[in-house]
Amino acid sequence: KLSSYDLSLVFDKNTKRLVLRHNKIGKINPFYIGYLTPFYLPSLQKYLTHIFQSGYIGLPFHIYNELNLPPEEKLSIRKYGRITIGNVVIQRKKWVIPRQRFLELEANMSEMQYFYNIQKWILENDLPTKFFFKMVPLEYKDLVKSQDDDNYENTDAKPLYMDLSNPIFVKVFRKLTTTIKYGLLIEEVLPDLGEYIDNSEQENYVEEYILELTQKVCKGI
Template sequence: LSPYPLRTAVSKLWDPQETEQKESPQNIHLRPRIVYDGRLVLQRQAWLVPKALLPFRQPEESDSTYSIRLQAWRLEHRIPDEVFVYIFGRGTLQNVELEERQRIGRDDYKPQYICFENPFLVTLFEKLLRKVPATLTIEEMLPNSEQLLAIGEHRHVTEFVLQWYDQAEDT
């Protein structure tokens, strides 16, 4: 099995712009985790949350009340404690009004780590919600902090970069 056709097949399973256009603003779309051979995660599980369904803080809502409601919302949708959130995908800003585009920073397309057990990151999550133009993507963190590489008493993030060449192109 050549890796290129496998990667192409997986990427064609889900087109974020197409999904955002097809999905009703009344539903949270679940994108499944795709695992190859029981060991290689090709796609992390994700939740695409329309702006209308985001857990915005209500006026006069206290920190503790909002935190409890946010945790209940997260548990209802089976969203893990540790995630990455994407305010928007690359290339999705062309359909966004100018006023909303001005609120979005140039780095806001990058994933933001959120741990719902950390009050500071919950506050950051709340602020990020205000920047969402249409759909927030919440993606599971894999490996999570308990699964990171242990070296001594500490756990470390590791990244393996693989590069392959098509031998036919080299000739």
């Protein structure tokens, strides 16, 4: 038997993969042989079975961590790094911002003062200036409740582009977040048109693919 206290996750820079290592044995390859009710597995075992299995892993990946957050971390801003396989980006860099963290910006102040405060807030929390964001429930119970609520606005979950270096965008951001009921999920702008320009000489460009999986209907069934 191996104790989980002797295990550590190490990022292999050569393969760009997470490797599970034992402090005495070295690299190990976990093999999940199954469990009758996976729901009752401890949090660590759930996590390991997801990241080391060769089957389907649901997106987005940050949800696995959000469902098991300790209470003291739920009011903090969480950052999730970009996930890549080779040169393919399968999940953009994300930040999860609880409602209380951006409501602390709101007060009886002028637009100029609010613009100054939002710039300071971005620097203090190491947030990007340009991003896509959407308003989503951050608690699982709130997520289920919102799905069953007839008054829930689907537009709240649609990603919106934001540039907080632009005073007009900041004014819109303030209006949208003043009466918000949920938290914010923001993602980095990637590809960034300012960084990747189609140049026939240098061939400096990126491509983005949208994959749709459908099940073929068999005739006669």
